[in-house]
Amino acid sequence: MNTHTPVGGPEHAERAARELEEASAQEIIVWAAETFGEGLCMTSSMADALMVDLASRQVPGIDVIFLDTGYHFAETIGTRDAVDSIYDINLVTVEPRRTVPEQDAALGPRLFGRNPEICCHLRKVEPLQRALEPYSAWLTGLRREDSVTRRETPVVQWDPKRKMTKVNPIARWTQDDVDTYMADHGVLVNPLQDDGFPSIGCEPCTRRVEPGEDPRSGRWAGTGKTECGIHV
Numbered sequence: 001m002n003t004h005t006p007v008g009g010p011e012h013a014e015r016a017a018r019e020l021e022e023a024s025a026q027e028i029i030v031w032a033a034e035t036f037g038e039g040l041c042m043t044s045s046m047a048d049a050l051m052v053d054l055a056s057r058q059v060p061g062i063d064v065i066f067l068d069t070g071y072h073f074a075e076t077i078g079t080r081d082a083v084d085s086i087y088d089i090n091l092v093t094v095e096p097r098r099t100v101p102e103q104d105a106a107l108g109p110r111l112f113g114r115n116p117e118i119c120c121h122l123r124k125v126e127p128l129q130r131a132l133e134p135y136s137a138w139l140t141g142l143r144r145e146d147s148v149t150r151r152e153t154p155v156v157q158w159d160p161k162r163k164m165t166k167v168n169p170i171a172r173w174t175q176d177d178v179d180t181y182m183a184d185h186g187v188l189v190n191p192l193q194d195d196g197f198p199s200i201g202c203e204p205c206t207r208r209v210e211p212g213e214d215p216r217s218g219r220w221a222g223t224g225k226t227e228c229g230i231h232v
Contacts (some may be wrong), residue, residue: 041137
């Protein structure tokens with residue numbers, strides 16, 4: 001991982017989004033790798049290894065950033081370790097500046113319940129900001145079907161907050177597309193997916209989802225919060 005001069009910009013991202021709208025996920029990843037070289041990384045929440053599988057096939061050894069918030073389910077940490085051992089990636093685990101006990105001592109216990117916005121910022125948004133600084137672009141697994149806030153997600157976009165290009169190769173994929181790819185390629189899946197957790201975040205802020213509910217309704221349930229802040 002090296003420090004790079006930024007490549008692209010808003011106009012470059014908008015043009016790429018138009019030109020790649022009908023491209024396959026694999027073609028979009030190849031474009032990103034050719035455009036940004038070692039300045040390309042990806043992030044993974046380890047809910048599954050779909051994007052890891054896709055990216056590692058096109059860009060072997062790609063840097064995969066995982067945010068260890070200190071609040072993850074044991075199954076998520078286990079999935080991370082399994083992904084690291086199975087796929088051709090360079091896993092980069094990133095932690096917040098403060099451990100959970102240190103945060104509790106400074107700001108009081110159970111900040112996630114009292115002010116989830118601040119907790120997410122300290123344990124997700126700020127650590128990711130630091131982790132992405134050496135890169136020019138990052139791959140994500142965002143899909144338009146995920147939620148109403150993601151329906152307009154382009155396949156390539158400019159991230160003005162981080163001043164880098166954000167690439168969403170599976171933005172157009174439906175759940176059927178996801179299920180088919182994962183079955184065809186034997187993609188590793190977090191076991192919580194089969195236990196009522198279609199969207200997996202930190203353990204204190206994630207509940208099981210009942211059949212028929214929105215897949216992301218189990219995240220920050222009852223708070224009105226729908227995003228951690230990474231993608232907004």
